[in-house]
Each structure stands twice: as structure tokens, then as C-alpha cells.
């Protein structure tokens with residue numbers, strides 16, 4: 001896998017889990033430990049937003065913190081560090097999760113016969129279609145056999161792509 005692809009995937013993942021602020025913090029590449037306050041000041045955003053993003057990164061395994069009591073104020077401060085070296089490990093874990101979901105979907109699509117309303121109201125199993133007498137209960141149009149071969153091929157293609165990325169992920 002080329003670096004660009006990895007960067008893009010990790011960016012997507014962070015955006016989904018930790019939001020835009022998570023992405024910005026991650027891409028700051030801070031050289032030293034930092035507090036949420038420092039980042040909030042630097043970015044000009046609410047400290048709570050920064051904390052939320054940092055804890056989301058922590059949940060992903062991409063950030064860690066240590067707590068330290070400030071000698072002057074007596075408050076507990078969080079000192080954060082981004083785990084850039086964990087990036088591939090985290091990516092791999094998430095890709096395997098996605099792959100598992102896709103495989104379940106593939107199995108479901110392969111094993112189950114579906115019928116759909118010609119107007120697109122619903123997708124039902126063969127058993128349900130029989131119950132509805134092959135007529136859409138919503139609009140009254142016929143329920144037709146759903147050819148899932150295109151959907152199946154799409155899922156297979158997605159799985160192939162993930163395998164390719166995983167193979168190149170060291």
C-alpha cells in the first residue's frame with residue numbers, strides 16, 4: 001500500500017470517530033506532549049470539543065495521556081501524546097472489522113432470495129413476498145425477484161480491495 005492510501009484511510013477513520021477536530025489534531029503532528037488547553041488555544045476551539053476528539057482518538061488507540069497535578073493550581077492536567085506508530089495496527093484492526101461485516105453481508109445475499117417492489121418501496125425475503133402475495137403492501141405494485149448478482153459482485157470487489165490493502169500493510 002502506498003503512503004497516500006494509508007493516510008487517506010486513517011483520515012476517514014478519524015473523521016468518522018473523532019470528527020473534523022480529531023483530524024486536525026492528528027495532522028498537527030505535535031512534537032511534544034500537549035494539554036487539551038494548549039490545543040484548544042492553538043486551534044481557537046472549545047476545550048470540550050478538543051477533549052471529546054482526544055478521547056475518541058484514545059478509544060481508537062491513536063492517543064494516550066498521563067495525568068499530572070498542577071503544583072500551582074492543584075488541578076489535574078491531562079498530558080496527551082498521539083500514537084503515530086500505532087497507525088497501521090489501528091488501520092488493520094478496523095479493516096478486518098469491515099471485512100467481517102462484508103463477509104456477513106455476502107453470506108446473507110448469497111443464501112437469501114430477495115424480492116423487491118418495482119417502485120423501490122421495500123426489499124423482502126421470498127417468505128415475506130409470499131405472505132404479501134407478491135404485491136407491495138405499501139403501493140400495490142408487484143414484488144419482483146431481486147437479482148443480487150451485481151450487489152454480490154460489488155461486495156466481493158470491496159473485500160478484494162481490503163485484502164489488497166491488508167497484504168501491503170506491515
Ligand SMILES: [Zn+2]
Nearest residue numbers: 117121136139
Ligand atoms: Zn411498493
